[in-house]
Amino acid sequence: MKESVLRDKSYVFALEIVKICRVVSNVEKEYVLSRQLLKSGTSIGALIREAEHAQSAADFISKMSIALKEANETAYWIMLLRDSNLLDPQKAAQLISDNTELISMLVATIKTSKHKLSTTQ
Numbered sequence: 001m002k003e004s005v006l007r008d009k010s011y012v013f014a015l016e017i018v019k020i021c022r023v024v025s026n027v028e029k030e031y032v033l034s035r036q037l038l039k040s041g042t043s044i045g046a047l048i049r050e051a052e053h054a055q056s057a058a059d060f061i062s063k064m065s066i067a068l069k070e071a072n073e074t075a076y077w078i079m080l081l082r083d084s085n086l087l088d089p090q091k092a093a094q095l096i097s098d099n100t101e102l103i104s105m106l107v108a109t110i111k112t113s114k115h116k117l118s119t120t121q
Contacts (some may be wrong), residue, residue, distance in 0.1 A: 006105045007052070010045035010067075013098050017041030017074075020091065028086045037077035043070045044102060057117045061110055068106040075099050 017038060024034040047067035054060035075096060082092035 004048075004052075006102070006109060007045070007048050009098075009105070010048050010102055013095075013102060014042040014045045016095065016098070020087065020095065024081065024086055030081075030086050033077060033081055033084070033086065037074065037081065040070045040073040040077060041099075043067075044074065057113060057120075061113050061117065064106055064110050064113065068103065068110065071099055071103045071106060075103075 021034040021038040021041075024030050024037075028034075044067050047063050047070065051060050051063035051067070054063055078087065078092055078095050078099065081087035082089055
């Protein structure tokens with residue numbers, strides 16, 4: 001399988017999300033917000049993986065666009081946990097930075113894919 005920086009970064013990010021959610025649940029005893037973060041933060045990579053076997057260019061763009069939406073939602077949950085004093089501000093800053101990088105990569109991938117799709121039609 002071809003190497004993918006986006007796929008690899010989203011996987012490492014998902015692992016960090018799992019670790020953070022475990023801490024927030026176990027130490028802070030906060031389950032609802034951490035569950036929301038777990039769902040959105042891990043689905044980014046899952047959608048990227050799903051897009052690798054998209055049925056068409058439009059399907060690929062759709063799956064990447066959904067991954068982008070999940071990344072945006074993830075930023076919301078990270079900030080909410082941070083501002084509720086349930087997540088260490090330094091850890092939150094690192095997660096936000098990593099998530100912002102994923103968002104930038106997803107936007108670039110979607111733009112490039114849309115451009116390629118429009119030039120082949």
